[in-house]
Amino acid sequence: MAASVRVLRSALTSAGSFKSTYLPSAKCFTAQSQNERWFSQTARFFAQPVSQKKTFVRSKPHMNIGTIGHVDHGKTTLTAAITKVLSVDKNAIFKKYEEIDNAPEEKSRGITINAACIEYQTENRHYGHVDCPGHADYIKNMITGTAQMDGAILVVAATDGTMPQTREHLLLAKQIGITKLVVFINKADAADEEMLELVEMEVRELLSEFGFDGDETPVITGSALSTIEGKSPEIGANKVKELLDAVDSYLPTPERDLDKPFNMSIEGTYSILGRGTVVSGRLERGVLKKGDECEIVGYDKKIKSTVTGIEMFHQTLGKSEAGDQLGALIRGVKRHDVRRGMCLCKPNTVNMHNKIEAQVYLLTKDEGGRSKPFTNYFQTQIFSRTWDCPSFMLLDQGKDMMMPGEDGKVVFNLFKKMALEKGQRFTLRASGVTLGFGVISDVLADYDPAEMDKKVRQKDK
Structure with a gap:
């Protein structure tokens, strides 16, 4: 023994x-x-x-x-x-x-x-x-x-x-x-x-x-x-x-936010010939009803549609509430126009942005992170809800680097405009390693990708 x-x-x-x-x-x-x-x-x-x-x-x-x-x-x-x-x-x-x-x-x-x-x-x-x-x-x-x-x-x-x-x-x-x-x-x-x-x-x-x-x-x-x-x-x-x-x-029964406009992060899609496209995911807030007008937002796209059917565990629903795992049939949208990571939301309630300020914690090597410091324009993949998108890190003014184990304020420039909001949590990964975690503290004015490319090229010289 x-x-x-x-x-x-x-x-x-x-x-x-x-x-x-x-x-x-x-x-x-x-x-x-x-x-x-x-x-x-x-x-x-x-x-x-x-x-x-x-x-x-x-x-x-x-x-x-x-x-x-x-x-x-x-x-x-x-x-x-x-x-x-x-x-x-x-x-x-x-x-x-x-x-x-x-x-x-x-x-x-x-x-x-x-x-x-x-x-x-x-x-x-x-x-x-x-x-x-x-x-x-x-x-x-x-x-x-x-x-x-x-x-x-x-x-x-x-x-x-x-x-x-x-x-x-x-x-x-x-x-x-x-x-x-x-x-x-x-x-x-x-x-x-x-x-x-x-x-x-x-x-x-x-x-x-x-x-x-x-x-x-x-x-x-x-x-x-x-x-x-x-x-x-x-x-x-x-x-x-x-x-x-x-x-x-x-395990406590979760409190559901039913009063805010509906919002669902899309986990997957499927096309039905002659009917439309099905999007699935977890309704994060609000109430979604059959016949509701909707928008699909993310990855630089905003598409208008109408929900023509809702199902949960292959049973029909007249309305779905926050917390439900559902499939929604949407009209007039082709499957290739919608992808995992976009969100299904009430029209004009979600805006896309590509620049955020966040409070982050960087994992140490012992915690599974990396051993090297993080510098300006370090490229990392942001995972949040069901989406992921590459981004550049911009450290707080006056800082040249952040070490693993540190926490602090960081600005991220995303390669695509995504549905972003204050308080949203995310995970940082690169080269197959989880680097750290963060929470969005502010959504900033969009940056110009062409201008960012110039700065990155100058740094690499």
Whole structure:
């Protein structure tokens, strides 16, 4: 036993800092991705006769949660286990592992690439559950997944303990404003009591390190695989029920901003011949109704349209409220004119800009950032909501550089005009590494890209 504990402790210690992560490969954007199949199903839904469509009944508060954690720690298996337990009382449709991880490249590699969304409900709430990819290659899709969450279930394998993507997922969850989460220590059937206690202790320390309540956060130990196989209910189905009770009681019901004009960051698109284009995403604020006029804004574009249909989990909606994961059918817009990262909003309520002032924190090397200083005109990729865009950093007047570990005011000149507003959070990445995080403190007058090119060329001479 002592040897196994030393092995685990070694694994935990070696995972104390991030390894380099990579931007997604082109494979995760193929036509066979989960998102494409979801949009294909949505297209078939909108094409159905009205008499065949089910209507979504809003009888409970809706909340978006998800499974986060390192690759192969059992996030997708736990998602499947939750649906199996809840399906007994008809509160979910059982989704097998293969139905959640169903893209060809996911099957071949045994990992989740895209963030898949599953529907279920408990006695207290209706949930949209996002199963986030844990593999480092697909961090861009992970950012999109966490951007849709109100709360999270952190999955940690008892056989490994905390690992690099455990830390990065906690960072991203904190960055988007998640204040509370629940922990599921998985694969309890493959570890003894001493190891389970050690892993829980390490997890609680890590939660405290990232600003979560390491003492009070519920930690449930069980086996998702045992749940699916119908074995050992004391670590299987009973523990999943305990997890769901903790999610219901510990994660606060989010307050929804229903009074402001509607705004939704677009996560994906699909075209329906003769009907229009479907855009999907999470409605961030306001109320969206069928027949509403709308604008699609971002990447230097502003397109006017009308919402002709709304669906949520393949059920029709007359209106959608902030927090809903929805698909909206829009009239007279071609798919190639709309892209992930644009926003669907009430006309004349969102303006595009390409220059912001922000308060940023730059990660140290030990936190997964870079070791070199940041200088004026450093090029970085900004990730916010569902969009990403390259930009130049301009340091505060009088500063020649910022070191990793510093925080301060920085101006960013974006390559495209995007939907930007005060208080908006973002993540900075470059060369496959997460560099830091920021919050927009002011939206500035647009800059002239041609003038910026001159300054950059002068600097490089």
